[in-house]
Amino acid sequence: MRKALLLLLALCCAAGFYAFSPREKETARAAEAVRVGQVRVLQTEQAASPVLLRVYDEGRLERVDLEEYLLHAVAGEMPASYEMEALKAQAVAARSYIAWKMPAYGGGGCSRGVDADVCTDSTHCLAYWSEEEMRAHWGADYDACRARVEEAVRATRGEVLLYEGSPVQALFHASSGGYTEDAQAVWGTAFPYLTSVESADGAEAEARFSLAELAEKLNAAFPGAKLTEKNVKENFLVRSRTDSGRADVVRVGEVTATGKAVRAALDLKSTDFAVDYEGDEVVLRTRGSGHGVGMSQVGAEAMAAQGSGYREILAHYYTGVDFGSLPEV
Numbered sequence: 001m002r003k004a005l006l007l008l009l010a011l012c013c014a015a016g017f018y019a020f021s022p023r024e025k026e027t028a029r030a031a032e033a034v035r036v037g038q039v040r041v042l043q044t045e046q047a048a049s050p051v052l053l054r055v056y057d058e059g060r061l062e063r064v065d066l067e068e069y070l071l072h073a074v075a076g077e078m079p080a081s082y083e084m085e086a087l088k089a090q091a092v093a094a095r096s097y098i099a100w101k102m103p104a105y106g107g108g109g110c111s112r113g114v115d116a117d118v119c120t121d122s123t124h125c126l127a128y129w130s131e132e133e134m135r136a137h138w139g140a141d142y143d144a145c146r147a148r149v150e151e152a153v154r155a156t157r158g159e160v161l162l163y164e165g166s167p168v169q170a171l172f173h174a175s176s177g178g179y180t181e182d183a184q185a186v187w188g189t190a191f192p193y194l195t196s197v198e199s200a201d202g203a204e205a206e207a208r209f210s211l212a213e214l215a216e217k218l219n220a221a222f223p224g225a226k227l228t229e230k231n232v233k234e235n236f237l238v239r240s241r242t243d244s245g246r247a248d249v250v251r252v253g254e255v256t257a258t259g260k261a262v263r264a265a266l267d268l269k270s271t272d273f274a275v276d277y278e279g280d281e282v283v284l285r286t287r288g289s290g291h292g293v294g295m296s297q298v299g300a301e302a303m304a305a306q307g308s309g310y311r312e313i314l315a316h317y318y319t320g321v322d323f324g325s326l327p328e329v
């Protein structure tokens with residue numbers, strides 16, 4: 001890890017990124033930072049040559065230019081119909097997340113493929129729409145949709161979010177339900193830039209089950225719960241919630257489960273759920289969609305629609321980050 005950090009510092013230096021001892025760094029930031037609206041932008045040099053990414057795709061390892069990769073990733077991660085500033089925010093978030101993963105910048109890479117930076121499995125790294133998938137998804141709108149995503153990637157070329165000089169793990173999710181979630185509440189590890197913030201979105205959904213179905217699903221996921229159609233109502237209860245209101249500790253019959261595990265067992269949209277009983281049915285009402293950490297895509301779209309620029313959106317969702325360029329590798 002220390003070696004990786006030293007390598008990163010050496011790379012930053014070689015690329016003229018900015019000074020690298022902590023005190024020098026602060027001075028350099030003060031001298032070089034400019035303000036664009038509410039956010040600080042570090043004056044950095046654009047990478048002169050393309051950053052090549054090792055992409056693991058269906059068992060093969062391919063070298064793809066990072067900017068070309070991002071066209072396929074942003075296409076798969078956010079609807080192309082979203083506001084341009086939301087698409088740009090998505091491009092910068094995805095670029096930062098990938099840079100955070102790259103061993104060349106001190107990251108751990110993708111564990112699926114040997115020596116891969118990233119894979120094309122959306123449940124593991126990021127979504128990736130191939131040329132054929134873009135054509136299939138966009139149909140008659142292919143040209144217009146592709147042009148929009150290309151513009152978002154091109155307009156932010158090389159730009160990443162940095163925290164103390166390193167690319168950040170810029171996680172994102174579909175929608176937050178009012179407040180984003182603190183990374184610590186989901187994974188037990190704190191990241192200073194992944195804290196809970198207010199988010200102007202609250203997509204609501206509901207899932208309905210009969211009491212028998214609910215007991216059956218919970219028993220299957222949590223051995224020892226011993227729930228029945230008759231006792232489930234009194235024995236399936238949210239015991240505590242995280243600061244952002246998501247279910248944290250849940251009583252599931254005779255066992256205790258996390259909100260995250262209950263979400264997975266019942267295939268709920270998020271851990272921000274409330275349990276109501278209506279006759280012989282249980283209604284689970286959820287707010288938001290996804291793990292809730294980092295940028296909410298629906299929230300980004302709402303901010304963009306109200307006139308926020310992509311940097312304002314990103315600075316809102318990723319607390320305390322700076323904007324800079326990727327150093328050359």
Ligand SMILES: [Zn+2]
Pocket residue numbers: 110111112118119120121124125126
């Ligand atoms: Zn992966």
